[in-house]
Amino acid sequence: MSTRIAAVLLAAGMSSRLPGGKLLLPLQGKSLVRHAADAALASRASPLIAVTGHDAAKVSSALASPNIQIVKNSGYTTGLSSSLKCGLAAVPPDCDGALILLGDMPYVSTALIDALVDAFGPGRELIVPVRHGRRGNPVLWGRRFFPQLLALTGDKGGKHLMALHEDVLYQLEAPDDGCLIDIDRVEDLKSHASTSSA
Numbered sequence: 001m002s003t004r005i006a007a008v009l010l011a012a013g014m015s016s017r018l019p020g021g022k023l024l025l026p027l028q029g030k031s032l033v034r035h036a037a038d039a040a041l042a043s044r045a046s047p048l049i050a051v052t053g054h055d056a057a058k059v060s061s062a063l064a065s066p067n068i069q070i071v072k073n074s075g076y077t078t079g080l081s082s083s084l085k086c087g088l089a090a091v092p093p094d095c096d097g098a099l100i101l102l103g104d105m106p107y108v109s110t111a112l113i114d115a116l117v118d119a120f121g122p123g124r125e126l127i128v129p130v131r132h133g134r135r136g137n138p139v140l141w142g143r144r145f146f147p148q149l150l151a152l153t154g155d156k157g158g159k160h161l162m163a164l165h166e167d168v169l170y171q172l173e174a175p176d177d178g179c180l181i182d183i184d185r186v187e188d189l190k191s192h193a194s195t196s197s198a
Helices: 032-041 056-062 080-089 110-119 143-150 159-164 186-191
Strands: 005-011 048-052 068-072 097-102 126-131 139-142 170-173
Touching: 005 032, 005 080, 005 110, 032 048, 032 056, 032 097, 032 110, 048 056, 048 080, 056 068, 068 080, 080 097, 080 143, 097 110, 097 143, 110 126, 110 139, 110 170, 139 143, 143 159
Parallel strands: 005 048, 005 097, 048 068, 126 170
Antiparallel strands: 097 139, 126 139
């Protein structure tokens, strides 16, 4: 039986450091969040589940596609963990794991997503991309870690859980810098203007 990995795109945040929101900022002809979604859609990860919250209607519109399942997190103001739970709850039971993508990381490439999916297997059920010695995103979590992720509270993601599982954490060398670049300010768009998510 072939491995099936879902992609969970977290796109519910309030973008507190960029008033007015950042996921809908334009970059090379489309929104930041659409770049993240398109990279996943072109990959071997399936299905793609997008979690919305803040500006849900606008973000959902930017993500409109029959190939994207939209899940609305009505409790997004309580922090990142609530969005993670919403996304994981929608992962089909026959999926072996989930790749957690962030909506403000438009330079994550399809090539990286596929490399993470391909690396998954026995002994490699928790995988993080690494570039220049730094860990980045997205992170692939095997289903056996779901209960711990679902137990998170507040504005926490899986970072501290990784620290608890260093013995089984597999670090995959990323093919480019996209796994390290998130957009928090308009200036970030300008400084990375030459970077491609293709």
